[in-house]
Amino acid sequence: MIKFFRKIRQKLLSENKFSKYLIYAIGEIILVVIGILIALQINTYYENKKKLTEEIKTLASLKIALKKDSSFIKRFAPFYKDISTSIDIVFNYLDSDIIYQDSLSSHFGNMLWNGILESQKSEFESLKSRDIKLISNEELRSEIIQYYSGVELLEKDHDLYLEIIVNAINNIFPSRFYSINSSYQTFISNPPNFANLKIELTPIDPLGLKDDNEFKFFITNLKMQRNWYMDYPEHIIKELNTALIKNIDEELNLLKRKSL
Secondary structure, X not given: OHHHHHHHHHHHHHOOOHHHHHHHHHHHHHHHHHHHHHHHHHHHHHHHHHHHHHHHHHHHHHHHHHXXXXXXXXXXXXXXXXXXXHHHHHHHHHXXXXXXXXXXXXXXXXXXXXXXXXXXXXXXXXHHHHOHHHOOOHHHHHHHHHHHHHHHHHHHHHHHHHHHHHHHHHHOOOOOEOOXXXXXXXXXXXXXXXXXXXXXXXXXXXXXXXXXXXXHHHHHHHHHHHHHHHHHHHHHHHHXXXXXXXXXXXXXXXXXXXXX
């Protein structure tokens, strides 16, 4: 093909047909440019195809991670509810004329459990290290960032709440309950299943707790702090998780149709 065009050029030049040669030269340049553009388009097509495949794979992995988070949240939801219920029961006992019963010892124990969150963040961290903009849908990308930012804040809230509990174990409970330290250490070294929560704390002076202003103040604050640091943030994360899984599903369906 190159030899063919070269012969045409030589023939036009030998015949002094400069105007025709010029037109031919321009046409040849146009053909070269068109060839380059086609090559670029083909290259762009395959690059976009590659990015689309990677985006689908990434969103599918994120969806799996989010479902694991959802499963964890659902599994421990009754457990967390039991903790809050125990705090309410202890609060009501201290603030009423209810007579102490042995069953209260389990509620005194339950309220010291801080709760845990094991979010599957490795896929999101991997996405950030590659480029978060791999997720082409800006709104969905923003939701993903919002969710994992929320998870990070919730983990920090858990740490703050744990500090409150540890401080109480060291400074408030030992003088008011039997074997607080040994019971709690055994408890936290073997994190329980929510359906098999086993820690009981027996007060040294059950009736005296009702007139113990320091302890009553702690329980009142614990009730608010539990809601602020644990219950409400976990409720928000649960809602974000559900919405995000739904939106990723919709985006995956759209991208898979585009890839066909």
